[in-house]
Amino acid sequence: MTPHELSNAVSALRPRLLSFARLQLRDASSAEDAVQEALLAATLHVGQFQGASAAATWVFAILKNKIIDEFRRRSRQPQADADIGQEQEFAEALEEQFDERGHWAVRPAAWADPQASLEQKRFWEVFEVCISGLPEKPARVFGMRELLGMETEEICKELGLSTSNCWVLLHRARLGLRDCLSRRWFGEN
Amino acid sequence: MLSCREETELMSQRFERPLSFGxxxxxxxxxxxxxxxxxxxxxxxxxxxxxxxxxERHDQDSTPR
Structure with missing residues (x-):
């Protein structure tokens, strides 16, 4: 592969990189910036890659680091009032799934053949809608955990959260996503 | 016995740490x-x-197609 072909191959990753960054950063322009920086870094190092696959792995690793940098930056900023409000409402809505003794107020129903959903394009649209619907903080911790595949300990450290706080946010994110998928996907099938 | 709410916390933490025997x-x-x-x-x-x-749809098998 010539350097020219290689850099074309890397540029061809752009849509996937963008969609990867957009779901996590939740705003098109920071996603655009992160992808731009990752691609630029790859162009500068194009000579050192053995092939397109190695280059792609490298670009994704750079992009992940850019995303984490952005998360770290955001976590140091004071939280907007609107975010705090949204997070509180979200936590309260989750509590309503339980009665005052902590038992199910409405018993969650099993999902029919969830595995088959993974093959459906429309499922992935709903999946992204549900993730985007989570408040910023639980979405960030859940995204770092499951979309970036980081260890919990590392996430807490990056974001300056206590371990138990991380667990609470992950628990809320999971309950929230389950609720959203139940209503918006598995309910209608 | 823990409530359903508390059990869901453990079910979530199960993905983060090994649960104790109890x-x-x-x-x-x-x-x-x-x-x-x-x-x-x-x-x-x-x-x-x-x-x-x-x-995986995004970053694994990231060979451009």
Whole structure:
């Protein structure tokens, strides 16, 4: 592969990189910036890659680091009032799934053949809608955990959260996503 | 016995840390009797499968096609 072909191959990753960054950063322009920086870094190092696959792995690793940098930056900023409000409402809505003794107020129903959903394009649209619907903080911790595949300990450290706080946010994110998928996907099938 | 709410916390933490023997035992007994929590555990497991699949669709086998 010539350097020219290689850099074309890397540029061809752009849509996937963008969609990867957009779901996590939740705003098109920071996603655009992160992808731009990752691609630029790859162009500068194009000579050192053995092939397109190695280059792609490298670009994704750079992009992940850019995303984490952005998360770290955001976590140091004071939280907007609107975010705090949204997070509180979200936590309260989750509590309503339980009665005052902590038992199910409405018993969650099993999902029919969830595995088959993974093959459906429309499922992935709903999946992204549900993730985007989570408040910023639980979405960030859940995204770092499951979309970036980081260890919990590392996430807490990056974001300056206590371990138990991380667990609470992950628990809320999971309950929230389950609720959203139940209503918006598995309910209608 | 823990409430369903508390058990869901453990079911979530199960993905973050190994549960203690007592926690595992309590959860197992609870699940025997609680259909809602059994469904929830499967939902949480599916969330992990789905997020992994999402990640793979993007960054693994990242060879440009």
């Amino acid at each position: 926690e595992r035992f309590g959860l197992r007994v609870h699940l025997l009797f609680c259909k809602g929590c059994r469904a929830t555990l499967r939902h949480f497991m599916f969330l992990q499968t789905a997020t992994r699949a999402w990640r």
